[in-house]
Amino acid sequence: MEKTNNYHHGNLRQTLIDIACSDIRDKGVDGLSLRAIAKKAGVSANAPYRHFADKRALLIAIAIVGFEELRARMEEVEQTTDDVMEEFRLKGIAYVKFAGDCPEKYKLMFGPAITDRTSDETLSMAAGESYEQLLTCIRKGIDAGLFKDVPVQTLADPVWAMMHGISSLLIDGFFEEDAQSFRELKASCPVGRHVTLEEVMQNNLQLVLHGVLA
Amino acid sequence: MEKTNNYHHGNLRQTLIDIACSDIRDKGVDGLSLRAIAKKAGVSANAPYRHFADKRALLIAIAIVGFEELRARMEEVEQTTDDVMEEFRLKGIAYVKFAGDCPEKYKLMFGPAITDRTSDETLSMAAGESYEQLLTCIRKGIDAGLFKDVPVQTLADPVWAMMHGISSLLIDGFFEEDAQSFRELKASCPVGRHVTLEEVMQNNLQLVLHGVLA
DNA sequence: AGTATTATGTTGACACTGACAACATGTTAA
DNA sequence: TTAACATGTTGTCAGTGTCAACATAATACT
Numbered sequence: 001m002e003k004t005n006n007y008h009h010g011n012l013r014q015t016l017i018d019i020a021c022s023d024i025r026d027k028g029v030d031g032l033s034l035r036a037i038a039k040k041a042g043v044s045a046n047a048p049y050r051h052f053a054d055k056r057a058l059l060i061a062i063a064i065v066g067f068e069e070l071r072a073r074m075e076e077v078e079q080t081t082d083d084v085m086e087e088f089r090l091k092g093i094a095y096v097k098f099a100g101d102c103p104e105k106y107k108l109m110f111g112p113a114i115t116d117r118t119s120d121e122t123l124s125m126a127a128g129e130s131y132e133q134l135l136t137c138i139r140k141g142i143d144a145g146l147f148k149d150v151p152v153q154t155l156a157d158p159v160w161a162m163m164h165g166i167s168s169l170l171i172d173g174f175f176e177e178d179a180q181s182f183r184e185l186k187a188s189c190p191v192g193r194h195v196t197l198e199e200v201m202q203n204n205l206q207l208v209l210h211g212v213l214a
Numbered sequence: 215m216e217k218t219n220n221y222h223h224g225n226l227r228q229t230l231i232d233i234a235c236s237d238i239r240d241k242g243v244d245g246l247s248l249r250a251i252a253k254k255a256g257v258s259a260n261a262p263y264r265h266f267a268d269k270r271a272l273l274i275a276i277a278i279v280g281f282e283e284l285r286a287r288m289e290e291v292e293q294t295t296d297d298v299m300e301e302f303r304l305k306g307i308a309y310v311k312f313a314g315d316c317p318e319k320y321k322l323m324f325g326p327a328i329t330d331r332t333s334d335e336t337l338s339m340a341a342g343e344s345y346e347q348l349l350t351c352i353r354k355g356i357d358a359g360l361f362k363d364v365p366v367q368t369l370a371d372p373v374w375a376m377m378h379g380i381s382s383l384l385i386d387g388f389f390e391e392d393a394q395s396f397r398e399l400k401a402s403c404p405v406g407r408h409v410t411l412e413e414v415m416q417n418n419l420q421l422v423l424h425g426v427l428a
Numbered sequence: 429a430g431t432a433t434t435a436t437g438t439t440g441a442c443a444c445t446g447a448c449a450a451c452a453t454g455t456t457a458a
Numbered sequence: 459t460t461a462a463c464a465t466g467t468t469g470t471c472a473g474t475g476t477c478a479a480c481a482t483a484a485t486a487c488t
Binding site: 028029030107110111112113115116117118127157158160161162163164165166168169171172173174175 | 242243244321324325326327329330331332341371372374375376377378379380382383385386387388389
Binding site for chain 2: 464465466467468
């Protein structure tokens with residue numbers, strides 16, 4: 001409502017991002033078409049180019065939204081518990097759950113759809129702030145004498161790699177015969193090979209913890 | 215030479231795969247064009263459709279080649295050492311090294327370029343056989359009383375997830391400011407944040423081992 | 429106020445893509 | 459020899475990202 005005046009459109013930029021975020025969920029990253037988005041926004045095919053230099057710029061904008069969402073989800077956990085151990089566990093689950101809830105967006109964020117991602121400052125920062133969620137949690141663990149007293153990244157990098165690995169393998173159907181069931185993500189759904197997502201997470205976290213605990 | 219007779223072309227199918235494998239290395243998955251490949255093969259734009267139902271089919275063919283390559287690299291290691299511990303370590307490195315040597319192919323194999331990968335039997339099998347390389351190694355470790363006596367997948371899944379996580383995060387530039395240096399993959403190249411690939415691997419393997427060892 | 433400048437949106441065009449249908453040609457088999 | 463088939467070609471289509479030129483609304487300046 002804020003700027004619902006006539007104008008040319010009002011706030012096209014945000015509208016385009018919203019539509020794109022919605023489209024990506026159904027049609028996937030590859031199914032995303034600038035023209036289709038423009039049409040849905042009720043605007044000419046080339047209008048988006050007044051707000052995004054090219055398609056890549058729009059993709060980056062979506063990815064940034066995604067990273068903010070991911071960060072928010074992990075941040076929420078902090079208000080749930082005071083136990084560092086539990087916070088660590090829950091943040092891991094929140095991460096994978098996000099990937100399961102928004103697989104296409106997740107693919108966009110971490111996948112090869114965006115090339116040369118380091119070149120975009122804003123994107124790097126957004127990504128960094130999600131990562132920071134993991135870092136602070138691990139720092140807490142170290143300070144509490146719960147985790148090994150080593151440089152944070154020595155623990156964070158492998159943990160992150162594992163969370164990302166699980167997520168993307170799950171998304172891309174390497175753990176499951178039935179990809180659909182994961183998309184609908186009930187945390188205890190079967191993920192193939194008679195393994196449930198819960199079990200996978202359990203095993204992974206357990207394995208990570210053995211390496212992380214002091 | 216086997217079928218170098220005149221024919222229409224000889225063995226177009228293989229030629230197309232070869233060209234595509236070469237192109238993907240330079241131009242990436244998205245830069246891959248059926249028409250460009252056909253032209254390079256000295257053949258009309260639609261000729262590929264006699265050998266591949268659609269673009270996806272060609273991509274799958276490339277991915278299969280990739281998985282065979284990956285399996286071969288990991289298999290080689292077995293002849294290098296008799297120590298299970300060392301075999302485990304080397305296979306992990308071989309895996310990540312493959313990802314670093316053929317980043318674009320790796321992205322194709324594991325990334326979202328191929329949708330609904332489980333639908334293709336041959337692809338699933340090729341992928342499964344690479345995974346088997348990890349399984350057999352871990353089984354050895356369990357049998358030798360070196361690894362925990364639990365179902366293989368309880369160990370294999372997290373390990374695989376971690377290896378894949380490291381690989382794709384490295385490829386996609388999450389660990390490094392300078393992506394180029396990783397592409398050229400000398401095992402000790404800097405990967406950003408003043409961390410070397412060696413260190414990352416070291417940390418990860420160490421963390422994995424803590425969770426795996428009996 | 430009136431005018432210049434900028435921000436935004438439109439139209440038209442281009443090269444490129446994956447894909448389909450219809451046709452041509454060489455290979456093999458009855 | 460002829461029928462069937464595998465393979466390759468030509469023509470065509472809709473769809474894509476993107477550029478250049480033009481149109482209009484909002485703002486800034488005199």
